[in-house]
Amino acid sequence: MFSILRSMGLTFLHAFHKRDTIQYPEEKAKLSTRWRGRIVLTRDPDMGERCVGCYLCAAACPVDCISLQSTEDENGRRYPDFFRINFSRCIFCGFCEEACPTYAIQLIPDFEMAEYNRQNLVYEKEDLLIDGQGKYPGYNYYKVAGMAIGGKDKGEGINENPPVNVKSLLP
Amino acid sequence: MEESTSHYLLIIGGVLFGLLNVAAGLIWVERRMLALWQDRYGPNRAGPFGLFIVLADTLKLFFKEDWIPPLADKVVFVIAPAIVLVTVLLGFVVVPFAPGIVVADLNIGLLFFLAMSSMGAYSIILGGWASNNKYALLGAMRGAAQMISYEVFMGLALMGVVLLTGTFNMTTIVEAQRDLWFFIPQFLGFVIFFIAGVAETHRLPFDIPESESELVAGFHSEYSGMKFGMFFIGEYLGITLISCMVVTLYFGGWLGPGFLPPLVWFAIKVFAFISLFILLRASLPRPRYDQLMEYGWKILLPLSLVNLLVTAAIVLLQTES
């Protein structure tokens, strides 16, 4: 009986406590940099698209809300022809970011993407692509991948020897 | 005669209007107070202090689809929510809000109140049964058992006051408290009556007929729109009624120092008890069903009998001497 009265008293005392509510939208919450919010596609330090269209994000997505088609420019650089995220299905789990081998897809601290029309939650590549490197500056996938692309021939990548001279028998 | 009829009509209208407003206002009050005790704000967006949430809620209820389950007993399903509203409102008939402001100053006022609050059980049983839903039926059965059980102690607890005053007339009971509010001589009675009141209005922590974490929404699982609204309003009116009764029977009704009019004193006291109801909700968890029944029959019943016995003995002694 006493414990009931005590808990009522304690509850009553909360009337004089400070309120925890943050008065969003007037007052914004502080989000950590690792907040899993809106998904963006970033660019590498040379402002090239980081996404190479490897489909790993799509495969990792538990709700299958990513769909893309990879294509290639005339120099052999892969990029997504289209890249579509259906945010009305997205659960912001961040698996796509984990799966991405090129740091292209990133979740950023922004969640203010409500829409009156659900169709507007379907984001295409132009809605997703940003002009920056996002959370992982400095990484350029093609610099460490073996493929030759425009501006980087075979053997010009990081940690690569120049192409083998097949005709040489020297060790 | 002309004048007295219009006087009565005025009182009836005033009471009805006031009560419905209070009930609606309680939507806002309850949320704000719960929020206060939980370190939140509660509704604060619509209108000043979020007051218009009352309007918004009411509008919403009016515009919700008024759905009747296809397998329900349609007539009973419709009548059930009306019963709760009507009986609770009828219960207010005997409440003396201030000298002269009472709809019907019956000499069996207290009995009438008990009768009306017993009738309230029907709405739960019928609503739950007519829904043709397992959860609703379970809720209804729990509600029936709970309400019938707690009515016993409620009545017994009140008998203390009746013994002290020798009347069932509410105005007389209030007048009898000019010297001493009855919560002092009848403290045990007050506590039992209050607890029984909480159970009677199936408010938290005794909201076992609803218990949303077990039974979806208990007896009113299938109700929507304004039919649900009637249950909703009925509950708030029930809180108000029990608070009014507590004030009238144990806290001197409208009595108070003369610097405020009697009606205001009454309102202040009632509001204090309504707040207590909300505080209960904010702080206490729901007991198990068997615990509730055990508590009633094994603790409250003996206690209320003891209270009655002691009161009767003292009254007898006083009259002897």
Add this chain to the structure above:
Amino acid sequence: MPTIYIDNVPYEVTAGKNLLEACLSLGKDLPYFCWHPAMGSVGACRQCAVKIFKDEADTKGRLIMSCMEPVRDNLRLSIEEPEAKEFREHVIEWLMTNHPHDCAVCDEGGSCHLQDMTVMTGHSYRRFQFKKRTYQNQYLGPFLNHEMNRCIQCYRCVRYYKDYAGGKDLDVFGAHNHVYFGRAEDGVLESEFSGNLAEVCPTGVFTDKTLKQHYTRKWDLTMAPSVCHHCSLGCNITAGERYGSLRQITNRYNGEVNGYFLCDRGRFGYEFVNGPARIRKALVRTKLPEAVSREEALQEVTTQLKTARVIGIGSPRASLESNFALKALVGEDNFHSGVSDTDYDMVNMSLKILQSTPARTFSLREVEKADAVFILGEDLINTAPRLGLAVRQSGRQQPLETVMQASIPYWQDAAARELVQEQHGPLFMATLTATKLDEIATATLHASPDTIARLGFAVANLISAGSPEVTHLSEEEQALAEQIAQALVKAKKPLIISGCSTGSEAVLEAAANLTAALHAQNPETGLVLTLPECNSMGLAMLGGHRLDSAFAAIHNGYAEAVIILENNLHRCADKAEVDRFLGKAKQVIVLDHLHHATTEKAHVLLPAGAFSEADGTLVNNEGRAQRFYQVYPTAEDIQESWRWLAQIGQALHVPLMSQWENIDDVNRALMEVEPKFRSLEALAPPAGFRISGQKIPRETHRFSGRTAMFAHHNVSEAKPPQDPDSPLSFTMEGYRGQPPSPITPFFWAPGWNSMQSVNKYQDEVGGHLRYGDPGIRLIEPGQDGLNRYYHDVPEDFQPLKDHLFVLPLPHIFGSEELSSFSPGIAERAPKPYVALNPRDAQTFGLEAGEILSFTLNHQTFRLPVKLYPELSPGTAGVPRGLQDVPFFEVPAWAIILKPEPAWKNQPHTIS
């Protein structure tokens, strides 16, 4: 059966195999690279190391390469032994020191054997700190992409390309850790089987270039079992789709038919499905240019047909069901085969021979086991390429005898080849001109069809006197005949191959006589006849009148309307004649999936499903009926031809067709009406077939993008399309175990994402598929008990002055109608030409590249000359079925026109 102990558990295994095969057949996961079930072991990659122990007491054991160790009774080995595991992990680590960080942009990723094996061994962290080796890539033509950095030097590519497929232009260059797999210089890979490199290569050095143009990972493809439509062999394929377009054809293992390999026409010929020539909407001439809906088109057809008498023209490239539906709709008397006269005669002749010959028609697997082969008239690499590859393997049968005698297991590939060197088993070729198989032939004869037939008759006569004698044989021919007869009689499993491509019935008759004569001595004798189209056999079995009679029916007013099923009549009759026919017919209703000259004349054009959009059955050259399945739901108004015809039939109240709802109904009716198709019952599970109440999913469990791929049209996902015709579903939901072999949509097993997962679907590695290889043979030898010899030995070919006997020269790329609509194939197709013997060219005063004018069946041709020394004088070769060469009936005599100087500088056009 020897018993071996793997990690102390006894297993019974097949004798004569190696340990790796045995372990894989038992379902063990043992990594490997250089070994291939079709190519044997060389022990190059060191990846399949296991420990073997002397006896139970031996705890130390020794590491061996399981692919090099034969199965012995009571052999004890351990896969799980820590040292063996560590060794395998190290091997992968070494292989990965130079492997690029490429998987994200590598087309192999997701179906990569190297990825699978890396995960299997557990290697996960690169410790090698130094720089990676790089290579320059080569251009290898329109089919394959080259990315040498990824190479792990397993040597599978050259072993396949050179040793197995007989290619010359892919090799290994360089030395030590600089070895390079490629061509001596950039250029198109010459082999017709180069596409298999994409599957043979365990990583992404060679990848499918057509796939790259619309790249999709294997896990994202919607796949279904299909059958190649590009020649009569009926190789099994898996077709994969994404976003409504066909993306890739991969090999679908069938132990009896194609085994592990496909030809490039089959693998890369699919792109016509996505091409601009597709018919996607129903068209009605009176309502042009607007397309009409399915219902309107049906309405139009029914009103047109209600009053008219209608004839139907079937197609050898349409499914059995579609042809039968047409036959049911127009009636038996009005059903005509849509093939040229030559093809009609040749295919019916072939069917007759197959039905009457006492010998068995060999499947491709049996062809590979034949130890003496005589090919009459067929240029196999160009008419039935996969058969050519099988014949190449049969050439190894006799030399392998010596290998066995030397106690070398046949799968010890390097040792066996070292011993065999350049020996080949007896293979005799009598063809119109030089072919790619000539190099392994014991003896060749390049001659006109009649001469070839005479050689065949001569050999038959030598084997059995019952076959007619051939008079006036030259001495060389007599000697050759004797040599061939000897070799065939000596062989354990002799095989005669012929076919329809020469257009000469005498050649077929000779082959039939030969087979009958041989069979009387050796019941193991086999016969293989190749046919012009994928369902030529099915159409011939259904019966149908000549195309001529269809023309006659319209011209003499017997009928007014004609329904043409998936057929370009301009490819099987003279243009003028076809145009006259189509002009005379009051109603021309055409069902097809590609726009061509015949669809141009249609009054109503109904869009039919291409092979990837339809269910159906094909009957291949051995009489094997095989079911192909719709891969993806069709867009717009496309549906199977048989479904169109069934709907028309129902609108016209044809009683037989009234209940036709799905393919099973059509087949049921077919089996009732034509008892020879009765065994189709067992061909494939019916549409209602379920495993644990579930359909078989066409999509992998990893399929992605379900809720996004159509979100730009509508964010609310539509209900997935239903498939009323098969137990396969168009979704990723359904039964996840191994389905029955005819409805296996793709090969995948846990830990085995690449093509090599097929190991898990076979009852024994390299053997038959579990639950039997799909397909039902409709023709069994000696069905009608007739075994008579043909007696019409043709006279020897005599050149005529100012005339040339024009022979059709098939081309793997270009001769087949559908594949030539695919850009890659079109790029490899030859330009129109006329092939002449240099002597004839000299007679006409022509050099290579100059224009020869001639008339043939009243058509005038002007074609640039190519010199073929092997072509016999007096004959000329013209490529068969090229898109921009009008049809003409061959073989036939052409009249050579005097060169007109005025024409000389004209561009090489054909009138």
